[in-house]
Amino acid sequence: MTAEVASPAIETRPGGLWLAFSKNKLSWVGLGLLAAIVLVAIFAPLLAPYDPLEQNIVSRLEPPSAEFWLGTDSYGRDVLSRLIYGARISLVVGFVAILIAMAIGATLGIVAGYIGGLFDQFVMGLLDVMLSFPTLLLGLMIAAMLGASLENLIIAIAVTEIAPFARVARAPTISLKQRDFVEASRSYGSGHLRIMGRHILPNMVSDVVVMSSLWMASAIRTEASLSFIGLGVPPPTPTWGSMIREGFENILDAWWLAVFPSLAILLTVLALNLLGDALRDAADPKSRES
Template sequence: MAGLYAYLTTETPASRRQARIGQAYRQWLALRKNPLALIGLIIVVALLLIAAFAPLIAPYDPLAQNLSQRLLPPSATHWFGTDALGRDIFSRIIHGARITLAIVVLVVISVGPVGLMIGTVAGYFGGWVDTVLMRVTDVFLAFPRLVLALAFVAVLGPGIENAVIAIACTAWPPYARVARAETLVIRNADYIAAVRLQGAGHGRIILKHVVPMCLSSVIVRTTLDMAGIILTAAGLGFLGLGAQPPLPEWGAMIATGREFIFDQWWVAAFPGLAICLVALGFNLLGDGLRDVLDAQ
């Protein structure tokens, strides 16, 4: 163990791989000192495990209806009660984690690279390229995300795929802004000038030297933005424009339970708590990552 610790914490790494591993280990040590960030990490990891093993965790079929057991309160048999069609709410929330995680992952892998490339290109070239790209970004930023997503879904039609496209079309501008701000600082650095003098083209400079320097800020922004993506997806589901029945999407579950909110509160309360808990977890983790990566 002493040898491994020395390998990870050495100030003179023997290879680039050792340097990367050592940096990741030091970042983990810094993150571990933040109790709120650890709570966020636990929540996010729990979400991943629940989504991966949902069929093993859920005690009932989330789509199975039993009208003889409709609107039962929480009990030892049904931990979170049942809904208006007799479906077990706990099982539906467990399976709904898969839908929520799928939406988040699809949106992030779509908007992250797009926003990163638009921001780095705008910041690197400047001039009219920067003006055009940032004015397009400003147009998207001028509208509230949920309102703009509603407009896209109204054109594309309801469904998970269209909801992902709509959220992705509205989520990329902040990534572009962050990447542009980082690039404006990096493009005048001495090492960029040295690489340019060695004959490297613009594409190579952006991809090999500018983008890696912007990644940490984009990763932090991504983690913090996941809570907003979850809320936007839940909002679309609540309005009937996201996942369609009988899929157990959390926002749609709240929508079906709002008519019973005063008498059978559990129908809408538990999906709402799930949304709040997961959004809180991503926010806490994002704050912790920001503190760690900004200190590097």
């Protein structure tokens, strides 16, 4: 005979998120910026004044003007249109890569922390090896082995973020598995998978979600860096990193090619960091009290 054991949530205050946003006014700026960037990416076909792939050699390397608000590139393509469509690549790569890394990393961290012993040491040893490489260098090696494509770029970035997620999930799991409600559930005959899924995961998922917003900013920077060196999405698909690369090659003649995509990356990363700070304050009672 088994009975259902309720696992108390560790600090879940309904107004915690609202309180964190109220105390941190900059979080509203981050939320507004991110919402605007997402809307621009969604409605790119409606907002882009020109086809981002259309070439016009007659209008090549024109500076910002009333006709081309952000100028044109060396092929005569409108920079504003390519910038708008490039937001889609950055957001999709960042979101999907972090989602994959969060699912795999959190699962590894929970299982390793719950089982412990040699298995925990083995998994953490492998993750420590991954963490010993700088994120960009590890992503570069994986992307170079897989080849340049959207799918391979997502895989490369996801692999670089698995280890941090695993560490974030493992630490609270080690503490939670000693709690009374877990022991009570185990005494009632609950299996290991049920305990991890119903009692441990809900009590540490907020930490993982908070970090995902911060690491999505890192994923977008990595995507831009890999695209800059030619290991991102193949041309002519517009990406912010490849636009910066072209601007770097023409920095003396066409400053706008590198400046505007760099500003787009800066604003996106800033928005995610500001939003992540608010989510962290909402999840951490000590941050809210201070």
